[in-house]
């Protein structure tokens with residue numbers, strides 16, 4: 001038996017060093033076929049892995065070369081003895097890598113006070129933990145192993161992290177399918193596509209991205225066919241990754257490299273994803289091959305992953321894309337930050353549209369889950385305007401439906417959705433996952449909702465599996481242009497601009513981000529969250545005694561108050577020790593009055609950095 005096992009030890013090494021599993025779930029081997037059963041295919045997948053639990057046998061606690069199978073059998077393996085490969089200087093605080101439902105960290109050295117914490121071994125451990133999580137959630141079919149797709153954006157650390165992710169996945173006995181440069185939504189899509197030629201559907205998917213953050217960062221988003229993983233799952237995975245990491249040995253790292261070398265396959269999945277987008281526009285236009293013939297559309301990918309949209313989506317549909325810019329992936333982002341909320345980015349695409357006299361401009365963030373547009377007059381269609389436009393399109397198809405948005409949307413948007421479009425505006429919390437989950441929840445309790453969208457440019461439609469896909473949002477706009485042309489009412493992007501006519505916009509709209517100094521004595525050793533909550537409570541109390549201010553009757557996040565013809569919202573950032581303050585008002589004077597009301601309440605909180613607010617009210 002020993003000889004038989006030792007020949008297939010890659011995954012057994014992983015077992016012996018990283019895994020925990022339930023005694024009850026061990027397979028019943030006939031006494032003399034044990035070894036063959038185990039190394040015939042992929043041992044991990046036949047066994048139910050379990051998350052840490054005291055009742056489980058932890059292989060680490062067993063003799064180094066022996067895995068105990070209860071009283072039925074013992075398997076011996078010539079794996080390396082346990083000897084941690086991680087020195088104390090490489091300790092990683094895994095939980096600090098959690099960013100809501102994503103993982104984010106520093107992957108490139110060289111920025112002062114930003115030490116690398118998303119190292120290759122940490123990445124390998126996280127990927128292995130995800131693979132284990134997946135193995136527990138999904139029962140692999142007899143006929144095939146589980147498979148995970150891996151894609152990345154244009155960041156300079158993409159390649160090394162892709163390799164590390166591949167090692168982690170392969171070490172767990174799961175198949176690795178690399179897509180190379182890809183968009184986040186395409187990765188989710190790969191869990192839904194049914195096409196064995198492209199090894200789809202995959203059981204899980206990992207996108208390596210840190211969205212619009214600076215070049216030295218990177219991170220991961222995880223998907224299964226039910227959508228992106230939530231916060232609780234990410235926390236479990238990180239805790240488990242920390243265990244795996246502690247137990248790495250030189251030998252196990254070498255074995256996972258060998259496993260990855262043997263297991264990795266590459267697929268051009270973006271070809272499938274883009275042809276689906278092309279097909280969607282053709283269908284909406286009445287099955288016309290080139291419904292965008294003659295339209296001039298400019299794409300600005302900001303050197304992220306979105307450059308494909310010009311050549312692989314717009315051009316096959318007949319559009320002219322001359323003047324498109326920054327389509328080449330470049331992880332140093334030399335032109336502007338790929339972020340439709342960024343002023344410089346919006347200026348860049350606006351200028352390109354005007355200079356080229358284009359019909360429409362389209363801009364994506366780095367990993368293409370967010371987008372915005374610019375009409376032929378250079379008018380930006382982002383933030384509240386993008387939500388208004390998408391609401392108009394969705395409400396044409398689904399009259400009366402509920403539009404779920406984040407909390408920093410304007411009062412003008414509510415009036416537009418409810419009075420002009422006849423829909424219902426449900427202003428919920430910040431965070432793309434929060435708005436998507438809320439829309440799904442509403443549907444589950446009988447309230448119809450077809451759109452969940454944030455001012456950040458994340459938008460998800462029910463018809464598109466609640467996937468927040470910046471490219472799909474733009475496809476909806478293109479559908480409108482194409483169908484207007486097909487019906488003879490073509491007037492270029494005016495078709496779109498007309499749809500948001502009547503959206504009232506505040507003359508002044510500002511966002512100030514007030515930092516909480518986490519090391520300040522005023523925190524008295526408590527968390528920045530508790531401190532932030534105390535600030536918010538105090539603000540709520542002080543504003544309730546001001547007759548000129550009215551607390552929003554329904555509000556799900558922070559303190560939202562109307563007054564002086566406008567409103568303000570102070571809330572805790574989803575991720576950072578920051579209290580973002582949004583103010584919208586009909587004039588600067590009114591905005592300052594609202595700012596002063598906030599300042600009066602928050603100035604006594606010594607750990608809060610209020611200089612930006614101070615400057616704003618004393619401008």
Ligand SMILES: O=P(O)(O)OC[C@H]1O[C@H](O)[C@H](O)[C@@H](O)[C@@H]1O
Pocket residue numbers: 406430431432433454456458572573574575576580
């Ligand atoms: O709370 P904040 O710091 O403003 O960040 C909020 C934003 O965080 C991330 O970028 C998420 O992807 C967005 O969905 C969310 O809106």
